[in-house]
Amino acid sequence: DDAITMIYEKRQKPEYLPDTDEPVWILGECYNAKTEKTELLSDVHSRLWFTYRKKFSPIGGTGPSSDAGWGCMLRCGQMILAQALVCSQLGRAWRWKADAGQPEEYQRILQCFLDRKDSCYSIHQMAQMGVGEGKSVGEWYGPNTVAQVLKKLALFDDWNSLAVYVSMDNTVVIEDIRSRLRPRPCGWGEPFASGVTPEQACSNTHGNRATTCPLSQSQLLSDWRPLLLVIPLRMGINHINPVYIQALKECFKMPQSCGVLGGKPNLAYYFIGFVGEELIYLDPHTTQSALESEAGSGVDDLTYHCLRSPRRMKITNLDPSVALGFFCKSEEDFDGWCNLVQQIQLKRNLRMFELVENHPSHWPPFVPPSKPDVQTTGAGNVLNQQTYTDIIHQYK
Numbered sequence: 001d002d003a004i005t006m007i008y009e010k011r012q013k014p015e016y017l018p019d020t021d022e023p024v025w026i027l028g029e030c031y032n033a034k035t036e037k038t039e040l041l042s043d044v045h046s047r048l049w050f051t052y053r054k055k056f057s058p059i060g061g062t063g064p065s066s067d068a069g070w071g072c073m074l075r076c077g078q079m080i081l082a083q084a085l086v087c088s089q090l091g092r093a094w095r096w097k098a099d100a101g102q103p104e105e106y107q108r109i110l111q112c113f114l115d116r117k118d119s120c121y122s123i124h125q126m127a128q129m130g131v132g133e134g135k136s137v138g139e140w141y142g143p144n145t146v147a148q149v150l151k152k153l154a155l156f157d158d159w160n161s162l163a164v165y166v167s168m169d170n171t172v173v174i175e176d177i178r179s180r181l182r183p184r185p186c187g188w189g190e191p192f193a194s195g196v197t198p199e200q201a202c203s204n205t206h207g208n209r210a211t212t213c214p215l216s217q218s219q220l221l222s223d224w225r226p227l228l229l230v231i232p233l234r235m236g237i238n239h240i241n242p243v244y245i246q247a248l249k250e251c252f253k254m255p256q257s258c259g260v261l262g263g264k265p266n267l268a269y270y271f272i273g274f275v276g277e278e279l280i281y282l283d284p285h286t287t288q289s290a291l292e293s294e295a296g297s298g299v300d301d302l303t304y305h306c307l308r309s310p311r312r313m314k315i316t317n318l319d320p321s322v323a324l325g326f327f328c329k330s331e332e333d334f335d336g337w338c339n340l341v342q343q344i345q346l347k348r349n350l351r352m353f354e355l356v357e358n359h360p361s362h363w364p365p366f367v368p369p370s371k372p373d374v375q376t377t378g379a380g381n382v383l384n385q386q387t388y389t390d391i392i393h394q395y396k
Helices: 002-010 037-046 072-089 104-111 123-133 143-154 174-180 198-206 217-221 242-253 331-347 385-395
Strands: 023-026 029-032 052-054 163-166 171-173 227-234 257-264 267-275 278-282 287-289 311-314 321-328 354-356
Touching: 023 037, 023 242, 029 037, 072 104, 072 123, 072 143, 072 227, 072 257, 072 267, 072 321, 123 143, 143 163, 143 227, 143 257, 143 321, 163 174, 171 174, 174 331, 227 331, 242 257, 242 267, 267 311, 321 331, 331 354
Parallel strands: 052 287, 163 227, 171 354
Antiparallel strands: 023 029, 023 267, 227 321, 257 267, 257 321, 267 278, 278 311
């Protein structure tokens, strides 16, 4: 794994912010690269950065103890979900500082992503939930598959009460979204992929396993749950169609922007913005050792923030298979997003996906997602060691 990381990183040239007058857009925020460099870098450094890790407990008990070579899209999925949780709990304007104390909400969010089987959104839970999407543990994921995994895992996370909506057939149905964004009842405790219920996993972030409802009074009384809207798209056949480039840029300008999952074949990146004709992204292809953290204790978070200048790639080099992400904390946010999409589609004739008010009559009835009945640890679906070695060799 270390050799793979070294080979990859040696190919990477040091990157610096361009000295340009063009605006730099980061998740709905606009910066001047010349006069606001400090603020721009602070914004980028504040994003949670999840990379390959090694030396964690074997997935499923007998599977890989590192995700190097196969887990990059899962790590990008963690990043887009973490961005939604940070916006929900701390707000888009929150900034991370290396030497400052962090809010309890931040520590609790980070605990959810630690490389442990009892963390809500760990590589263990994501890989094993992917078994239900037809993926063996250790197999590479695409944007749509990881979006489906996020949707399922979020059903178990009562603390954040986040709804993940994944569009179908390039169509976002407003009626379906409104119908499901209501507070969920408490008392769920079905078996989970790892044998640890996510209620336990989330309560572990506070060092207890209380069975009381984790939803706050404000969440219980609210008539709208925070929404992560994910739109899987294919913007071309083998290469991105140039007609979609401007529309993609417009997505990063929206205040609801939560980033984009995508990259190149078998190389996933988490895109957080653009400047000129280049996309700005966080790269998960660095292997770090998994951190040990006891329940209820703080996390040494320095390795969860990318402190170098963000990397860039030409938009034309983007693989056409992507997933757009948007976060709407309130119904007003969602209404605003719908209005922005409609304005862009009408004024500029930029249409990457359809936004419709009512559920299409030729579609099956909309059924709000419920917790999957996951009774296994997924160990039987873990790739054997030889297959895992072959994947690493191909990556190399």
